[in-house]
Amino acid sequence: MRKLLAEAQGEGRSGLVAMIGGIPEADVDPERAETEGRLYQTLLDGLMVQWLFDPETATTAEQLTEGLRRVIGAAQGR
Numbered sequence: 001m002r003k004l005l006a007e008a009q010g011e012g013r014s015g016l017v018a019m020i021g022g023i024p025e026a027d028v029d030p031e032r033a034e035t036e037g038r039l040y041q042t043l044l045d046g047l048m049v050q051w052l053f054d055p056e057t058a059t060t061a062e063q064l065t066e067g068l069r070r071v072i073g074a075a076q077g078r
Helices: 002-021 030-053 061-075
Strands: none
Touching: 002 030
């Protein structure tokens, strides 16, 4: 079971890059899937855990977006 889940996660990373990036999955190169795809997968998995524990207090899209804006702003020295 663990092997099947691990394989599915690998395939899911390229699918997430394609979906979020608005590109065909066939155009997602392996390096992008392993970097950008892992970021998306980590955020998504964390959000799913929050929702499973308590959907009423899980992070909203607006909260996630604002948090990301602040992180990017801090990285740019704002």
